[in-house]
Amino acid sequence: MADYYQMSQEEVAWGWVPGVEAVAPDTEEEDGAGPVEVLEDILRPLLQRPPCVVEFSGGRDSSVLLAVAVRLARREGHPAPIPLTNVYTTVPAAREDEWQEAVIRHLGVDEWERREYDDEFDLIGPAAQRSLLEHGLVWPPTLHTRGPTWDLARGGAIVNGDGGDELMGVLRVTPIAGLVARNVHPRRAALRAAGLAILPRPVRRPVLTRRLLATDDRSWLRPAVRKAYVAAVVDDEIAEPLAWPAALRHHLRLRAVTHGSANLASAASRHDTRFVTPFLDRRFVAALGRTAGVLGHPGRTVLLKRLFGPLLPPPVLERTSKADLTGVYFHRHSREFANRWDGTGVDPELVDPRALRQVWKGPRPHAGTAALLQQAWLATNTENHH
DSSP, X not given: OTTSOBOOHHHHHHTSOOOBOSSOOXXXXXXXXXXXXXXXXXXXHHHHSSOEEEEOOSSHHHHHHHHHHHHHHHHHTXXXXXXXXXXXXXXXXXXXXXXXXXXXXXXXXXXXXXXXXXXXXXXXXXXXXXXXXHHOSBSSGXXXXXXXXXXXXXXXXXXXXXXXXXXXXXXXXXXXXXXXXXXXXXOHHXXXXXXXXXXXXXXXXXXXXXXXXXXXXXXXXXXXXXXHHHHHHHHHHHHSOSSHHHHHHHHTTBHHHHHHHHHHHHHHHTTTOEEEOGGGSHHHHHHHHTTSOTTOOSOHHHHHHHHHTTTSOHHHHHOOOOOOOHHHHSOHHHHXXXXXXXXXXXXXXXXXXXXXXXXXXXXXXXXXXXXXXXXXXXXXTTTTOO
């Protein structure tokens, strides 16, 4: 367990790892390279030491990484990257076949690894159980489900699109950039969002706190624990700088990012595999920050089209739909456990077991309860848990 960051009892109950690292990661010398060029620099050594496996869901982030890797390999004569797509045969909401096929056709990819799965990625399925008993409650909880994915990249690397949504999505300054970019009269909601972004911290804190308390759906938390969770989340939001380049660097300091990345890298190394997240590489973040001024880009789609427009068709870069993986992780084993769960194994001072049971029995169990599910399962297997 020493190789992994272990979640605290509060983090298990919250379903989140809040906080910001006090020291920012070391910065690279800025050489003026653009984001695509930097992505190529990150991917090049991986292509030179195959297999280079790109986890390809058909979403915008994984499509961008695959497109950059394919073009680079062809231009420089490297072995082709291998797109790896998990096909969830029993979870239709998680399927993105149409988007995947559109990207593969556009790129002219010949080798595409498509693996069909049923309940193998269940949070407490057989693969996850073995990992849980060996490593305990780690962040992110889905790390325990990744056993089936490591073998294809043994001796090489798995390239993953983590961080794309956050870094190229909505940051604190984005509403202001949106107002500046538009030539039409702004809507009232847009004006409010931009106004909130520029308010000083003491004024923003109570506004953000009231908003999160009104919208947060962590019904399983005891009232005081829920307030503590909201306060921790608001602390992280308050800490985000207004200037876009600084906000990008700030994201790399979030404990959810640093601990999650380190844990996944450690898990991959046990299988002679590197786990690489190019969007979370400080070189890419620095290059991304150089593409615009302090306001950044007015939105994710605009940014993606500006940076990666030549690589992928507009519909792929403009799509807003996403797969729903809830049923992939809360599958047969989780449902069966929830149905027979007697309420033990979680901290009753932090969690209301009755409310938690209702969440697990609902049509879409909350992702924030994943670690609690694993904690409750472990409590029934203490004789094997060290």
